Amino acid sequence: MGRSRSFTAAPVRVVLAPPLLLLLFLLGLLRPAAANVGDTCSTTADCGAGQWCFDCEPKFSGSHCVRSAATNPFQLINNSLPFNKYAYLTTHNSYAIVGEPSHTGIPRVTFDNQEDTVTDQLNNGVRALMLDTYDFKNDVWLCHSSGGKCNDFTAFEPALDTFKEIEAFLSANPSEIVTIILEDYVHAPNGLTNVFNASGLLKYWFPVSKMPQNGQDWPLVSDMVASNQRLLVFTSISSKQSTEGIAYQWNFMVENNYGDDGMDAGKCSNRAESAPLNDNTKSLVLMNYFPSVPVKFTACLQHSQNLIDMVNTCYGAAGNRWANFVAVDYYKRSDGGGAFQATDLLNGKLLCGCQDIRACSQGSGVVCSA
Template sequence: MRLPALAVTALLVAALPATALASPNTPAPPNTVAPQNTLAAAESGLHYLQSATNGLNASASASPVPLRRPKGNEDRQQWNVVGDTLQEGGRCLGRSGDQAVLLACDSADARWEVVADGASRVLKVPGQNRYLTTEGEQARVGTRRDTWFLNPVSPTRVAVPQDGSRRLDQVTFLTAHNAYANGVDGGFAPPFVNLAPNQARGVEQQLADGVRAFQLDIHQTPDGAILCHNSCTLVSGPVALNVDLRRLVDFLGRNPSEVVTVFLEDYVSVDVLRAELAKVPGLANVLFRPDQAGVRQNGWPTLDALRASGKRLLIFSDEPGRDSLGAMFQPDWTVENYWSMGAGVGSSDWSCYSRWSTPLTRTEPGFTPLFVMNHFRDVPFTGTATSDNGKLADRARRFCEPAARKTPNYLAVDHYHLGNALSAVAELSRDRFQASTR
């Protein structure tokens, strides 16, 4: 079914009744749109036009129109939906041959038909079988039927259920980047001195302070899987993975309502990891296995369901082939933005784009990957971390949520105790991003 006006399709969810927004897992009916009379009161507004193919946004910063990493409006990514046009700065998204260009808004080549395609939209040349497409980092026009997301700059937000009724993908957790690199629990960096720690408090204190997810680097040595930064050579007093895992398992034993997650940057063999996990008493009693719990078919469990089962520890690895150990291959279960915001001092890059080959917007029928939002620099200077952590919620809402079309489940920071990162967790836990095309 086709709509005559871009504004009608782009603002579909804005005009839906509240009951239709109550369930974020309810998929849009394929190739259908709501009757036009339900959208009569819809208003035009600012949107990002994001490619479903690569997660990049169309930008009016140049003509022909490029695709850029989502970055707010710093390079003119916000388009005003007016009738059947997308306007920016007095010009409109249009076409010239096979190129997407900026044109005068009264040009016939600046008008688009919009076709619903499940949760996304197809921008079609009126009266022709030609569409707005992607070619690398360029917006083009061709016969391939590419799909796009129209994400409102001021999106709809939906309230989350009460604590126990929330699914795991409706919760946001404070996450310590390189949690082991703290200079308190033991050595982590060569040679001998622990330069530029990512955290200033040990793992036990991190747990007490509200950290609920831990990013850990493990390296293979004759002593097993050891927590080190880049290399364990010449590290004084390094800590083994099993030591920190015992801390987490013991914490869960003392706190039966808590849920903890571990993300492994994994440089060890399967056999070494297996031996290391076997050293942790009680691990099997608390380890949650999403592959065995039907998560991909039924979605994530609620917090109450996890508590009732006692399975409240999730372990992910960035290396495949560990699933049989209970360390899930992370790209199968999460999406994650690129880790670096830039150097340790100076201006930072707040754009949010995928660390992996799959886009941040990836979803599957009945299953939403958990979203890991990295928010730290190349070098963890405390002054910079203090400033960055104070802006965590702002970056999440203005840049990362529109890029991923979901609220982060994990906020990963350096020096979590500076800049009040927990306030960002609380803010993002009050409600969740609801994309208009979802």
């Protein structure tokens, strides 16, 4: 007779998820999709790509998702057209940044015009920079000054520092083009050339000899990229075109008034130094839209329908030509699309005759409206 055996079942362990982990899991499942432009938000994390959470305080409506990055026409459509067939978001006094520490040891007493570093501006789609260059401390500095003289209390930083930021961006983004527009007070012989050389930017230089005369089209962007001539520089000093090979701005570009005069609704008159806006012998059109005294608080309202209206006004004033550059202060501040939407409108008009560049791309879902 066989021996009986007894078996003891192994205990079954039931592991319960800690309540906190379970809660986090459920919250992840229930998290709403990223908000669209105009939706309410608490933080930028609530908003979609290319947006940030911002409170346009004068509207007293709380924080909403607004645009924070430009649409790249070269990537969305193509880069096979002439340089003057695209529009480029431009920052006025790109170097005059809120909170920039003093580099002279003297507290700064002057206006600021932007809130991001030049690197961040470029990464967010800004493609043209307005810089004020001065002789200062036996070097070239960026200053927000008056009377053509830089002071300890108006100086922001050596131009070399900003130029190195631009060089780093061009090096990291081999398909992009950057334009620098200089309000130039440098009189030291080859002063600017020396700084451009020290920064490493000369290897990207687009030569004056390739710039069009008499209103002709510029070279194709694709050719500029292929030749690595991806930096355009314009100066306000005419003699430097022959002495340093830096293009004199007014030989190639027309521009409307800056400051309050450039924001006068229904009017778009040319800046005094510029040829008339409808002078078709200049292939590039620059539209300024910023007040004489920069005010962060009201910038978000300025970058709304009023900006779009001025884009259309300047189109007529420029002989039915859309602007290639739109220059603004505090470029990210708006109540929705802001300066980014204005640039999208311009690229839409330039590339396919639509109100939005996204309508130029098949399958975007954006309907073309003329």
